[in-house]
Amino acid sequence: MHFSWQTVAAQVLILVATWIFGSWLLSPLRRIPGPTLASFSRLWHIIHIFRGDQNTVLDELHEKYGSFVRVAPNEVSVSHPEAIKKILLAPLHKSNFYKAMALPDYRFQTPMSTTDPHEKNERSRHFAAGYKMSNVLQNEGAIDSTIRLFLNRLDNFAESGKAFDLDKYFTFLAFDIVGEMMFSKQFGFLREDKDIGNSIRNGPALSLFVSVMAYTRWLHVTVLANPFVTWLGILPMGHIYNTAVKALDDRKGNQDSRFDATAHWFRAVEKNPDRVSELDVYAQTTGAVGAGSDTISCALQAFVYYMLRHPNAWQRARDEIDEAIKTHGICQDPVVTFADTLKLPFLQACIKEAMRVFAPVPMGLPRVVPEGGLDIGDQHFTKGTIVSINSWVLHRDKEIWGPDAHEFNPDRWLKDNSSHLDNFFMPWGWGYNSCPGQHLAKIELSKVTATLVRDYNVRQADPNQEWQWKAYFTMVPHSWPCHVERRN
Numbered sequence: 001m002h003f004s005w006q007t008v009a010a011q012v013l014i015l016v017a018t019w020i021f022g023s024w025l026l027s028p029l030r031r032i033p034g035p036t037l038a039s040f041s042r043l044w045h046i047i048h049i050f051r052g053d054q055n056t057v058l059d060e061l062h063e064k065y066g067s068f069v070r071v072a073p074n075e076v077s078v079s080h081p082e083a084i085k086k087i088l089l090a091p092l093h094k095s096n097f098y099k100a101m102a103l104p105d106y107r108f109q110t111p112m113s114t115t116d117p118h119e120k121n122e123r124s125r126h127f128a129a130g131y132k133m134s135n136v137l138q139n140e141g142a143i144d145s146t147i148r149l150f151l152n153r154l155d156n157f158a159e160s161g162k163a164f165d166l167d168k169y170f171t172f173l174a175f176d177i178v179g180e181m182m183f184s185k186q187f188g189f190l191r192e193d194k195d196i197g198n199s200i201r202n203g204p205a206l207s208l209f210v211s212v213m214a215y216t217r218w219l220h221v222t223v224l225a226n227p228f229v230t231w232l233g234i235l236p237m238g239h240i241y242n243t244a245v246k247a248l249d250d251r252k253g254n255q256d257s258r259f260d261a262t263a264h265w266f267r268a269v270e271k272n273p274d275r276v277s278e279l280d281v282y283a284q285t286t287g288a289v290g291a292g293s294d295t296i297s298c299a300l301q302a303f304v305y306y307m308l309r310h311p312n313a314w315q316r317a318r319d320e321i322d323e324a325i326k327t328h329g330i331c332q333d334p335v336v337t338f339a340d341t342l343k344l345p346f347l348q349a350c351i352k353e354a355m356r357v358f359a360p361v362p363m364g365l366p367r368v369v370p371e372g373g374l375d376i377g378d379q380h381f382t383k384g385t386i387v388s389i390n391s392w393v394l395h396r397d398k399e400i401w402g403p404d405a406h407e408f409n410p411d412r413w414l415k416d417n418s419s420h421l422d423n424f425f426m427p428w429g430w431g432y433n434s435c436p437g438q439h440l441a442k443i444e445l446s447k448v449t450a451t452l453v454r455d456y457n458v459r460q461a462d463p464n465q466e467w468q469w470k471a472y473f474t475m476v477p478h479s480w481p482c483h484v485e486r487r488n
Contacts, residue, residue: 027073028382034061034070042072042215049211052470055362055392062393068379075386077364079393080377081400084423087376087387088430091117092367095386100214101287104241105225108283112291117432124436126268126276127284130182130261133439137338139258140443142180144335146173147448149190151335154456154484163461163481166304171200171297177444178292182285183247184257199243203294206240207472211363244286261288292437294474295360296444299427301477302358303351303449304458305467306408313350313410317453320346331454341446347453349413351445355427356395357408362471364388365429391426392471400424457485 030039037044048054058077061069067080075095078087094115099106101113111127114120129135150173157164172189179187188196195201213220223229233242251262265281307313321344324331330340341347366388369381381387398405401412401421412418428435435441452458460482467480 029070029074029076029385032068032070032076032379033065038071039073045071046212046215049208049472052472052476055359055390055471055475058364058390059393059396062397067377071364071388072386074384075364075366075388076381077393078376078387078389079397081424082376083389083394084426084430086374087367087389088365088426088433090367091432092370092374093117094120094433095366095368095388096217097214097366099217100210100220100225102225102283103210103286103290104230105227106221107227107279108286109280110283110287111436112287112433121432122275123280124432126272126280127265127436129268130264131436131439135259135261135264136181136440136443139181139260140338142184142258143177143444143447144333146176146180146186146190147335147451149176149186150448151451151455153190153193155486158456158484158486161483163483165478166458166482166484167297167301167478167480168195168200170300171203171293173448174293174296174300174444175199175289177296177440178289179247180260181440182261182288183251184254184260185247185250187243187247197243197246199240202240203290204470204472204476206290207294207474207476208470211473240290241286244289245282247289248282248285288437291435292440294476296441298358298360298475298477299351299355299441299445300448301467301480302354302360303445304452304482305477305480306354306357307350307453308458308460308463310408310410314453314458317344317347317350317449320344321450321454331450334451336447336450336454338443338446341450344450345414346410347450348446349410351449352413352425353408353410356401356425357406358475358477359391359395359427360475361427361473362390362392362475363473364390365433389426394424394426397424455487457487459483 027039035044045054048057058069058071062077062079067078069077071077094117096115098115099113101110102108109123111120111124114123150169153169153172169190172193175189176186176191179185187199189200213224230241248262251257251260257263262281262285265284266278268276269278269281307317321331321336324340324343328343330337330343333340366386369383369385369387371383373383374381374385374387376387394400396405401424404412413421428438428441460480465480467477469475469477
């Protein structure tokens, strides 16, 4: 019997269509509302990642459908008061999405890329000392020196009166502080006033690349995330890897270095060579450089952008600092100390509110439902289902934050009954996979914003121009040039 290629192709198409339709018909998630394409394929989500609007689209879907939205054949986005407790605070396995966090290739495993909670905690234990609040504060002077260099750049623009891209300089600052804290040496972005090694220019591409390739791991590893492509250095993660490796290699030969984060990590290698290796340190370094720069730059930008657009917020924060100087004699150092910033409740409320309305990470945090299933609200999810929480969505849930959930309102954190809101505030994640660098982030955010508000007036070149951004793995805001003036 003779079969034409057209007949074979038609039969294959029928089989595929039957398989897809059967999977949809028999899926226990068929009851969960969401885009039709999402019930068949991850393609719906990937399309919106490429568009850079996955956060707002998902937020709109939750507004339409409620606490549960199906975003892929086997994944449900959850925005529910019980979500953090039952998904992130429980010891659930992370989904395979996280395996793409091994940068630049599969050899470089980190706590972030490890999906088993027990194994992840074991990996994290060896790196924890480098992130401890007390150890970070020992290097506060090095942070100050970097911030002063940033302020010098602002002074140059204040003297010239020229508009400039504040977002770029926040990213320079964030990179250089990571360099100081990890390698006892700034990368040099602020000093040289340029993007060294294209690390920053390639940041958005890396953010997009990771967020898409995380869902096609087999293709990712086979074609891209392998030692040969790493050696070629032709992809975005190759640039960030090269930047981190060069800094780490220089650090190993630096006899004058402080006891920085990498010193703690190499000590872990010496103490436990059978459990942690030098390769693990290189992997952790690459991940920390990327994570510690983009997210902090985004948070600093959000603070300034929303403060400028909220009536009197900048002046209120400044009045609070002026009063602290007058009444308590604090906040007078050239760079405000972290201890002093903790005595500025309105400023701290503004920082939190900026990170609430503009969460730096717009991706969902996916976990796998364990044996026995999982009940959230009135829904039961069977074993193997992926349930995820998106900080952008949860931070704008009106059931939690009230009818003004989409508005920047720092005063929500200062009310007598506001303490419960901390239970739903998740810019650092929650549970065993929460951000290890959050202490450095809080110190950096507090010191930079307090000093900036105290000493500078900032305004957009065009006050009516809304900024632009893309929602990839991290938020990538851009195109909002500013003027600065030094306060007399």
